Amino acid sequence: MAGHSTYNPQNPLLKWFEARLPIGGLIHSSFIVFPNPRNLNYWWTFGGILAFMLVAQIATGVVLVMHYTPHASLAFNSVEGIMRDVNYGWLLRYLHANGASMFFIAVYIHIFRGLYYGSYKNPREVLWVLGMIIFLLMMATGFMGYVLPWGQMSFWGATVITNLFSAIPLVGEKIVIWLWGGFSVDNATLNRFFSLHYLLPFMIAGVVILHIWALHIPGSNNPTGVSVKDKQDTLPFHPYFTVKDAFGLVCFLILYCWFVFYLPNYMGHADNYIEANPLVTPAHIVPEWYFLPFYAILRSIPSKLGGVICMFGAIAVLFAVPWLDTSKVRSANFRPLYRQFFWIFVAVAIGLGYLGSAPPEGGYVIASRILTVYYFFHFLVILPLLGLFEKPLPLPASITESVLGKGAAAVTAGAPSAPQTK
Amino acid sequence: MAQSAAVEPTRRDFLYIATGAVGAVGLAAVVWPFIDQMNPDASALALASTEVDIGSIQTGESVTVKWRGKPVVIRNRTAEEVSAAKDAPLSELKDPIARNGNLPADAPATDANRAATGKENWFVMVNVCTHLGCIPLGQQGEYSGWFCPCHGSVYDTAGRIRKGPAPENMAIPVYSFLSDTKIKIG
Ligand code: HEM
Numbered sequence A: 001m002a003g004h005s006t007y008n009p010q011n012p013l014l015k016w017f018e019a020r021l022p023i024g025g026l027i028h029s030s031f032i033v034f035p036n037p038r039n040l041n042y043w044w045t046f047g048g049i050l051a052f053m054l055v056a057q058i059a060t061g062v063v064l065v066m067h068y069t070p071h072a073s074l075a076f077n078s079v080e081g082i083m084r085d086v087n088y089g090w091l092l093r094y095l096h097a098n099g100a101s102m103f104f105i106a107v108y109i110h111i112f113r114g115l116y117y118g119s120y121k122n123p124r125e126v127l128w129v130l131g132m133i134i135f136l137l138m139m140a141t142g143f144m145g146y147v148l149p150w151g152q153m154s155f156w157g158a159t160v161i162t163n164l165f166s167a168i169p170l171v172g173e174k175i176v177i178w179l180w181g182g183f184s185v186d187n188a189t190l191n192r193f194f195s196l197h198y199l200l201p202f203m204i205a206g207v208v209i210l211h212i213w214a215l216h217i218p219g220s221n222n223p224t225g226v227s228v229k230d231k232q233d234t235l236p237f238h239p240y241f242t243v244k245d246a247f248g249l250v251c252f253l254i255l256y257c258w259f260v261f262y263l264p265n266y267m268g269h270a271d272n273y274i275e276a277n278p279l280v281t282p283a284h285i286v287p288e289w290y291f292l293p294f295y296a297i298l299r300s301i302p303s304k305l306g307g308v309i310c311m312f313g314a315i316a317v318l319f320a321v322p323w324l325d326t327s328k329v330r331s332a333n334f335r336p337l338y339r340q341f342f343w344i345f346v347a348v349a350i351g352l353g354y355l356g357s358a359p360p361e362g363g364y365v366i367a368s369r370i371l372t373v374y375y376f377f378h379f380l381v382i383l384p385l386l387g388l389f390e391k392p393l394p395l396p397a398s399i400t401e402s403v404l405g406k407g408a409a410a411v412t413a414g415a416p417s418a419p420q421t422k
Numbered sequence B: 001m002a003q004s005a006a007v008e009p010t011r012r013d014f015l016y017i018a019t020g021a022v023g024a025v026g027l028a029a030v031v032w033p034f035i036d037q038m039n040p041d042a043s044a045l046a047l048a049s050t051e052v053d054i055g056s057i058q059t060g061e062s063v064t065v066k067w068r069g070k071p072v073v074i075r076n077r078t079a080e081e082v083s084a085a086k087d088a089p090l091s092e093l094k095d096p097i098a099r100n101g102n103l104p105a106d107a108p109a110t111d112a113n114r115a116a117t118g119k120e121n122w123f124v125m126v127n128v129c130t131h132l133g134c135i136p137l138g139q140q141g142e143y144s145g146w147f148c149p150c151h152g153s154v155y156d157t158a159g160r161i162r163k164g165p166a167p168e169n170m171a172i173p174v175y176s177f178l179s180d181t182k183i184k185i186g
């Protein structure tokens, strides 16, 4: 993925193998010698964290399936069996359930990182779109996984979300019955969700490979947004970024473990420990926290079709960001106005998340309407106009200059002992 | 020679297009079973009907039965509920259609078209919100009809949508009175 390789195995067996399948060279050039900008900060460690979380979800998921039963009359009890009877079942389930939340915490940070530093801009548009596809697949996977324990929130979350499709004119009703495999969410629905919940993470893994491939064509963006100009702007991936990523990951895992061991149900909902009952809707239905901003947008529109269009539109608009932002400058560090709008947008997104969990009445509805309008205003009006009117700050001449200052950059440029040559 | 070949379709062009067309039809024929398997199967379609004894339902009481996996509410409405529903002008309704499986599809949403024929106190309805499918709570909300806790849809005492995001009145299933105290749903 990173151009020609300098990988030269000495071991005869490896040599033999490399001549037939040059995978060692691929790994070597992608993750050992790959040149990364030398100024990457900790916001860049979330890519590695996300890769780790995908593997963790697949590993815990595969072992959960050894004890889980995908049937409407057995699923709830099989999950209780995992919690009470299976050796370390509680740990595996809490790792998986909280792992999903941690996965989304990481992906949201990763996306906001991209929005702040303009990582979606030329030449990284395809990379961004692939990331958005991963985000969509993650949402589908998380949603269907939440249905599997077949608690009250599982059942009613599934009912509400699948019913979104009934808003489609003419064929909506037919589509919903097709999704359900019946006239309501029932065993047929649970079975197909289980099948897809198992499948989608592997599709995510496939898109992740494309995502990294697309990343390794231009290489990583960096906090200045200035492109790499020559070799002294970069450091080899190993050991500089393997170690930095590992450190970021360990810090992240501490937070993950804190949830798993001390607050395992904090990000879930108590009603999901009540078995699904098709005749009683819980008083207050909320989706998993990571869907709340979009749920708030859905509820803020007083029309069914309109609400559904806005909710999907809120995701669709993210795909279009590379073409909505007209500024040539990537990093918000050098865009004094965009930087402020960025933080307003972060506050709006968090505010929408809060409103998505609030009851749909009174002032909450009005507030969600205002924030929904602002959400779209940010992407459809502010982003295109800002690039035309904003006066960016002067950019550093190079990444090295931004790190070492003007004079130092000139000195190291000629110095024979640049770190990467050691 | 090269030019005439570009203008005049050859036998090879014909075979190429014909093969492609057959392949496309074959592909569609194979894809369809993979899509259609997700539709309700024969057991789900075996439209079960339910018989309910309503003799013990007093005025102001309801029972809920499960039909096709959905709750159907059978309510013996009070006189106030009936008159409130009758007095509501049709022009005030968000959805002017009765949505009654026993009547023509364009019947207006009068209370008479929503309640049991000739038995205005009896009211049978699929108790599923037409917004996103939650189960509204009975005898609640501004019209003392039904209120959906999910996104705040308000229905009146004839199950007609009055406020909130739901687009339609709640559905009236196909049903019939077998006797004065027994009804058959479905
Ligand atoms: C992208 C990766 C994945 C995500 C985001 C994810 C998410 C989830 C979520 C949110 C739940 C509900 C947890 C709960 O409240 O109990 C769940 C349950 C489950 N998942 Fe996954 N999952 C992923 C991958 C997998 C994989 C690859 C498998 C199987 C190979 C799997 C198997 C299961 C099973 C059996 C359950 C039901 C048991 C339980 O509820 O704990 N998952 N998943």
Ligand code: FES
Pocket: B129, B130, B131, B132, B133, B134, B148, B149, B150, B151, B152, B153, B164, B165, B166
């Ligand atoms: S499902 Fe009833 S208001 Fe949304």
